[in-house]
Amino acid sequence: MKIILLGYMGSGKTVVGRALSGTIGLPFLDLDEQISAKEEKSISEIFETKGEIYFRKREAEVLQDLMQLPEDFILALGGGTPCYGDNLALLKDQKEVILVYLKTSLQELLKRLSGEREQRPLISHLNSAELLEDFIRKHLFERTYYYNQSDLVISTDGKTSEVIAGEVLEKLN
Template sequence: MKNVKIVLVGYMGSGKSTVGRIVANHLNINFLDLDDYIEENENMSIASIFDTKGEIYFRKKEIEYLNKIFSTDDSFVLSLGGGTPCFGDNMRLVNDKTANSFYLNVGINELTNRLLKEKSHRPMISHLHDEELTEFIGKHLFERSFFYNQAHQKIKSNNNTPTEIAEMIINKLA
């Protein structure tokens, strides 16, 4: 494929990185995870950036690196962090740069089940008690859905395997 840019948005735990790798592999193009890209360029984990430099610094770097990624002529599948679409003009930038943005829409209960298993690795939720997680996710999804729903395509992905979701995305490419 010549110069295709695919962007996956959705809440943490929605499968953006897993599905993105499958799509990129199928299309034989690069896969980029924005959080990994930031960690590599900043030589720090996301958790360390939040702890030492704060969320505002992180969000500024997020915008900077998002612009840098889109400035290339390379084809790629890009997985955004769960909060990325909600800050600055990030969603507008994404939709201006590609016709292939996809919202991986996963329900609250499924997200809770997934995130309970990896809570300690997620700075936004690591401090929460297990019983607080569902309410936290619900509140966040309510706040963020406005931005997520600006994606060109919505993929309902509660009961599908990552491979099935990747196939749905590939079949909807503009």
């Protein structure tokens, strides 16, 4: 079984993935970390030097490579991964894949992301709370269609990563 965590940036995919991994013993992979390792650059550096289009192509290639691995794992996608190219179709076509959408409200995302702008290339240029809110609201509107095609939907607002991981496990059983 491959458990694939998706949702908007700041929804907790990485921390929940690590918590799940610790609980059930499957290896945890982060798609952005896999891309960074292959490119030998941070995601921010890839965006700055090669642009988002290059990044999205590379993201699709790395995702495809991971889906061909025979072993089971937990994978945190980037927030936009299921929304580009054939990525969602690739994931949905896999029999052993379970897609888990970590659903987070706009207000919770604003709270989580407002202090992380520098580490997030897509929002690093947004220098006011209003601009950040508009950006997230627009993205959520565009991406929710893709996210909602998941097998499981877990609300993350006000919950710890351990509680969320427990809810994922409960719904998997």
